Amino acid sequence: xxxxxxxxxxxxxxxxxxxxxxxxxxxxxxxxxxxxxxxxxxxxxxxxxxxxxxxxxxxxxxxxxxxxxxxxxxxxxxxxxxxxxxxxxxxxxxxxxxxxxxxxxxxxxxxxxxxxxxxxxxxx
Amino acid sequence: xxxxxxxxxxxxxxxxxxxxxxxxxxxxxxxxxxxxxxxxxxxxxxxxxxxxxxxxxxxxxxxxxxxxxxxxxxxxxxxxxxxxxxxxxxxxxxxxxxxxxxxxxx
Numbered sequence: 001x002x003x004x005x006x007x008x009x010x011x012x013x014x015x016x017x018x019x020x021x022x023x024x025x026x027x028x029x030x031x032x033x034x035x036x037x038x039x040x041x042x043x044x045x046x047x048x049x050x051x052x053x054x055x056x057x058x059x060x061x062x063x064x065x066x067x068x069x070x071x072x073x074x075x076x077x078x079x080x081x082x083x084x085x086x087x088x089x090x091x092x093x094x095x096x097x098x099x100x101x102x103x104x105x106x107x108x109x110x111x112x113x114x115x116x117x118x119x120x121x122x123x124x
Numbered sequence: 125x126x127x128x129x130x131x132x133x134x135x136x137x138x139x140x141x142x143x144x145x146x147x148x149x150x151x152x153x154x155x156x157x158x159x160x161x162x163x164x165x166x167x168x169x170x171x172x173x174x175x176x177x178x179x180x181x182x183x184x185x186x187x188x189x190x191x192x193x194x195x196x197x198x199x200x201x202x203x204x205x206x207x208x209x210x211x212x213x214x215x216x217x218x219x220x221x222x223x224x225x226x227x228x229x230x
Contacts, residue, residue: 037167045159045167045210045221061218095166102155102173108214110157112178114166 002026002113004096009118012086022079022096022115029077030054033099033107036070036081038092039117046092049081050099050107059107063089086122093117126150128211128222137230141199144225146211148192155215156194158187161224162207170209171196203229 008020020036036048049070050059058070069082079096097111127149136142146156154174159167169178171187174194186197198205206229211222 044223045212047219047221059218100172102214108155108217108219110169110172110212110214111159111167112169112172114168116166 002098004098004113004115006094006096006115006118009094009120011121011123013124014087014122016086017082017084018086018120019083020081020094020096020118020120022081024077024079024096024098027098029072030074033101033109034070034072034079035097035099035111036079037095037097037111037114038090039095040089040092043092048094051079052105052107057107083120086120088122091120091122093119125218126152126213126216126220128213128220130209130211130222130225132223133226133228135228135230136201138203139200141197142201142227144196144198144209144227146189146194146196146222148194148213150216151191152213152215154190155213156187156189157212157214158185158196159210159212160205160207161210167210198227201227201229205229 003025005023035050051070055072067085071080095117096115098113099109100112101109129147158171161167175187208224208226
């Protein structure tokens, strides 16, 4: 059974940093692109970042580019999101998701499994 | 970015057929996907590449469309289908989601 379990959320002040983790199990982690998708309270879904199989290629949404860093440790089957210079508009539930690429070595695809999400609140 | 437009809400009675639409601001070929999100839960994949049923999803759900206009159909609707439904495109960069359609049962 595929499982994605996020951790590391909470309350953080504007301008500070936070790191999210996502522990994966039930599949060969290194065989899949992975992604983070967020959802502000009572709002829709927003893609945040994606990462290739071995982590050599990363992709970011414009709203987080230069502030967030996605990474992975295939030996630990864990995905990370380092969030710096946090803003109030980053307040959201952050979901880890497995990305099914539309063709090999592509960041384009759909999200076939999602974690339960972790809440990040940016406030003073 | 490709903007995906969905109707905000629909209300139907159990047993009826409902169609949820998603219109893209530019063509996305057949690379439109649908998700169901129940209150307090994570999204769940229902349909991928416009018309392919995801694993474990009941056959009451189906998808159609190509280019800019897509439809998710539920037939018949059951009480458990109360949820918000999101479309997502993966043809153009960056991947984008629709605003969601909240389905309520009468």
